[in-house]
Amino acid sequence: MTRRRARAGTAALEFAFAAPVLLMLICTMIEGIWQVMTAAVLDIGVRQASRIGALGNAPSAAPGKVAPTREQAVREVVLHYGGGVIDSARLHIRLVAYAGPQQLRSGTGGVRDSAGTASAMVVYQVDYEQPLLVATALRLRPWGRDSLTHSASTVVRNEPF
Numbered sequence: 001m002t003r004r005r006a007r008a009g010t011a012a013l014e015f016a017f018a019a020p021v022l023l024m025l026i027c028t029m030i031e032g033i034w035q036v037m038t039a040a041v042l043d044i045g046v047r048q049a050s051r052i053g054a055l056g057n058a059p060s061a062a063p064g065k066v067a068p069t070r071e072q073a074v075r076e077v078v079l080h081y082g083g084g085v086i087d088s089a090r091l092h093i094r095l096v097a098y099a100g101p102q103q104l105r106s107g108t109g110g111v112r113d114s115a116g117t118a119s120a121m122v123v124y125q126v127d128y129e130q131p132l133l134v135a136t137a138l139r140l141r142p143w144g145r146d147s148l149t150h151s152a153s154t155v156v157r158n159e160p161f
Helices: 003-055 070-082 101-106 133-137
Strands: 091-098 121-131 147-157
Touching: 003 070, 003 121, 003 133, 003 147, 070 091, 091 101, 101 121
Parallel strands: none
Antiparallel strands: 091 121, 121 147
16 A cells, blocks of 8 residues: 555545534534524514513504504514514514502513503514524534523503603
8 A cells, every 4th residue: 555545535525523513513403593683683583572562553554564553563573573583473573561669670560462552561572483493504503402492571661652
């Protein structure tokens, strides 16, 4: 056996050891970027939706969409800012309206599924189940799961509209 052939065999063996580790690292990076992007998009959507809800602007929630109520406008805005990353079937929105800061602090007297009236304090809570991108493609279930739950929330005081 020549020395050149031995070196070629060594390189192939080294690649056989390094390739799975490198591939796993690349897949982990892709998955991490996908999940971070989902969380960022959800945060932006919740922020914009709460702004629309606080101002009381239901009809023109998202460009080209008309929502009959503020609650539906919140959903449309989150989906609009989702940019194709957010699937409406896995999006869960909870609104709880409180009469003022004292009720919000104590957690009593909240009206569920309502964007509140003028000057109300409203908690916007959005939960989203994002499937694992790489694991789903490879038909794997790491940690016995096939998705991650992302949550975003904010509290705003409605304008006196």
